[in-house]
Amino acid sequence: MATRTRRSQRRTEALSRERIVEAAVELLDAAGEGGLTFRALTERLATGPGAIYWHVENKDELLGAATETVVAAALAVEPARTPDSPTGAPDSPAEAPDSPRDEIRAVALGLFEAIDEHPWLATQLATHLSRSPWGSVAPRIFESLGRRVRALGVPEGSWFLVTSALMHYILGAAGQNATNARAGGGGLDRDEFLDATATAWEELDPDDYAFTRAVAYQMRGHDDREQFLAGIDLVLTGIAATHPPDA
Template sequence: MTTRRTEALSRARIVEAAVELLDADGESGLTFRALTQRLATGPGAIYWHVANKGELLDAATETVIAQAVDHPQSGPRDGIRTVALGLFEAIDRHPWLATQLALQLSRSPWGTVTPRIFESIGRQVRELGVPEAEWFTATSALVHYILGAAGQNAANARSAAPGADRAEFLDAVSKVWEALDPDEYPFMRAVAAQMREHDDRAQFLAGIDLILGRITR
């Protein structure tokens, strides 16, 4: 959709439009030509604010993450759960985000995204009374679980057949698990029904609670 520009173009509006394009068409859909059409402007106005696509992807990632972790805190344990769920839902809503986060954390951990995520979790870990020598390890364990589990959940949702009903998909998978060889896969057969009935967010938060239980023990 092309919009008529009625006010001075800002970097924030450019990043907002970039997020919209990424959500609609993925990284391949984010081009400066598409941006100029959406913002009803010329490429020069965009290049005034951002130098290239890499900078734009970084800015889009930073913006989404800032919104995801910006929640009122009500105690460190609830604070961690709130931030974790915010990141989980952001990755679920924005299919391109998991890949960009992996790149940011490995390629440029000195950028703004990695410190923002670690600060939002680490500050709560500190308030839990964890010994200072264990702050980084405990926070890293939580961050790696959050991003890994959220990314896998988003990948699972994308891999399902287009338009497929989640309950039908899980039922089909569980039936395959139940039909596995009982001698070779006794565990998979035993949990097939649990997988069919599980709630993604509840399961995700259960994992957070398991890690918090170990951290605070």
């Protein structure tokens, strides 16, 4: 009995909150929110429920921690490191963001790719923003964008407006893209889905949908990532035009 107790204690001590959250992300990626249960976690981690409850109180806390972990990784915009630059200094300007505008694009792309990679993330972000904007996730994203908006020279009176607009575009566009990518159009792959959509647009009434018909062919084979970044550039260009730096 004493031996089993010591082994149990060692397993509990070895099981960190970080490992639990890592396993939770793996389960969410594989099976969505419905697949994240404490029973599934205990099986994946080869431990008992008590060891998990020692670190996290309930599923909501676990979902929040998983969301925060993925978002934190997505927001980590750092200079590129190479074997020849151990301190992190880039060997060439192209290897790292070199302006607030470039860093905003990098942050936006990091969030876009995180939402694309983790199917459950868009829903969790929407939940956090609507139910607990005072929690850790929304302020983390807002701070990351806001510091760079300030570095652009945007006047202080426009910081909140500009940062909010950026954040809404990034999360909205990235979330919609992830939804579209997985909608599948009834089992179709992405190219088939886009082709079917373009074909349907081309068959719309020419009097009511002249513009939509004219651009329908551009739907086929477009690059979601490229389209997203084009939107970021439009927003940034608008910021520069309508909120020039203070003299």
